[in-house]
Amino acid sequence: MSEFKLAKRLETLPPYLFSAIDKAKEEVRARGVDIISLGIGDPDLPTPNFIVKAMSEAIKRPANHQYPSYIGMLSYRKAVSDWYKRRFGADLDPNTEVLGLIGSKEGIAHFPLAFVNPGDVALIATPNYPVYGVSTEFVGGIPKYLPLTDENDFLPDLDAIDNDTWKSARLIYVNYPNNPTAATAPRWFYEKLIEKAKEFDVIIVHDAAYTEIYYDEANKPLSIMEIPGGKDVAIEFHSLSKTFNMTGWRIGMAVGNASLVKGLAKVKEQMDSGIFQAVQEASAVALNDGDLFCKGLRAIYKERRDVVIDALHKAGISCRVPDASFYIWSKVPQGFTSQEFVTRLLKQTGVVTTPGNGFGTPGEGYFRISLTVDTDRLKEAVLRISQL
Numbered sequence: 001m002s003e004f005k006l007a008k009r010l011e012t013l014p015p016y017l018f019s020a021i022d023k024a025k026e027e028v029r030a031r032g033v034d035i036i037s038l039g040i041g042d043p044d045l046p047t048p049n050f051i052v053k054a055m056s057e058a059i060k061r062p063a064n065h066q067y068p069s070y071i072g073m074l075s076y077r078k079a080v081s082d083w084y085k086r087r088f089g090a091d092l093d094p095n096t097e098v099l100g101l102i103g104s105k106e107g108i109a110h111f112p113l114a115f116v117n118p119g120d121v122a123l124i125a126t127p128n129y130p131v132y133g134v135s136t137e138f139v140g141g142i143p144k145y146l147p148l149t150d151e152n153d154f155l156p157d158l159d160a161i162d163n164d165t166w167k168s169a170r171l172i173y174v175n176y177p178n179n180p181t182a183a184t185a186p187r188w189f190y191e192k193l194i195e196k197a198k199e200f201d202v203i204i205v206h207d208a209a210y211t212e213i214y215y216d217e218a219n220k221p222l223s224i225m226e227i228p229g230g231k232d233v234a235i236e237f238h239s240l241s242k243t244f245n246m247t248g249w250r251i252g253m254a255v256g257n258a259s260l261v262k263g264l265a266k267v268k269e270q271m272d273s274g275i276f277q278a279v280q281e282a283s284a285v286a287l288n289d290g291d292l293f294c295k296g297l298r299a300i301y302k303e304r305r306d307v308v309i310d311a312l313h314k315a316g317i318s319c320r321v322p323d324a325s326f327y328i329w330s331k332v333p334q335g336f337t338s339q340e341f342v343t344r345l346l347k348q349t350g351v352v353t354t355p356g357n358g359f360g361t362p363g364e365g366y367f368r369i370s371l372t373v374d375t376d377r378l379k380e381a382v383l384r385i386s387q388l
């Protein structure tokens with residue numbers, strides 16, 4: 001059988017940083033150790049019943065068995081627009097400023113096809129969700145990474161970017177609440193970002209997948225769509241995945257500047273045929289009726305967060321108390337690299353975490369904990385960590 005060589009765009013991908021961890025995990029598992037995985041950003045809890053019920057009704061309707069519209073049903077786009085209005089006070093026209101996606105990852109990955117020419121520069125705040133850089137490189141764009149550091153509250157230092165870099169940039173990727181650092185961005189940051197984007201004619205791509213996982217009612221994460229001028233220069237990607245425990249359903253949305261939404265729709269028209277309509281109908285129910293569910297979900301994550309933070313601090317491991325997301329971004333103890341610490345933790349305690357450098361160079365010296373297991377397991381995990 002012939003062994004076919006991959007296209008260059010795949011061969012030049014950075015090496016898979018988690019392969020060493022995967023190997024260690026197999027070894028530990030083979031020893032019969034009870035592994036607790038705090039490594040994956042995938043909610044452990046099921047999709048709530050009211051959404052599953054809406055789905056089981058929607059799936060019975062034959063009209064839903066045909067090709068959906070590639071931009072999304074109007075009823076779904078309207079539910080997105082209504083939700084943005086209720087949650088953020090943002091005005092979005094469901095006809096021109098909202099697009100349905102097969103998960104936000106799909107939209108993020110396809111976006112550069114619409115707006116990046118070979119040689120165009122994309123500024124990417126890092127450590128980051130890897131899709132921004134990879135999808136930029138797939139179309140021949142050039143990622144330029146902006147470091148997120150503790151001293152800058154994990155916000156890119158926009159004033160430190162020189163004018164030539166701003167002028168060369170086609171787009172800038174930001175993600176708040178942030179994966180992996182769990183940081184949120186204040187209003188002034190978005191205002192400044194919008195000002196810069198307007199001055200240098202740069203597209204803002206905001207990934208807002210975690211806005212509903214927050215811990216303080218008085219300090220809710222923002223959408224760039226609620227900041228004056230945001231809709232002029234930005235596209236925002238959002239998703240039902242984390243908000244309603246729906247990662248397996250594959251549904252999300254892009255909202256914002258009409259020409260950006262339209263450009264992405266043009267790519268999708270050529271590449272996919274939309275989201276299963278039954279999923280869209282159930283998702284409209286989720287967005288319209290899900291506020292109470294989200295409140296309960298936040299209470300669960302808050303309990304988990306507090307258990308872990310308390311234990312880490314008692315163990316002398318330094319980390320910030322996150323305001324949002326279901327991650328804890330923690331410093332590795334002195335004398336270890338991220339990879340060394342995470343591997344040691346796994347081998348000696350069976351607890352899986354993610355090395356910070358896997359999300360980009362400035363993540364070195366950190367590890368990420370996901371709060372996606374129940375409180376009892378988390379207590380067991382942190383007990384083991386503290387005995388390391």
Ligand SMILES: *Cc1c(COP(=O)(O)O)cnc(C)c1O
Nearest residue numbers: 103104105129179209239241252
């Ligand atoms: C989970 C996640 C998403 C959501 O992905 P979907 O494709 O909507 O499931 C987007 N961005 C980041 C940073 C994430 O962690």
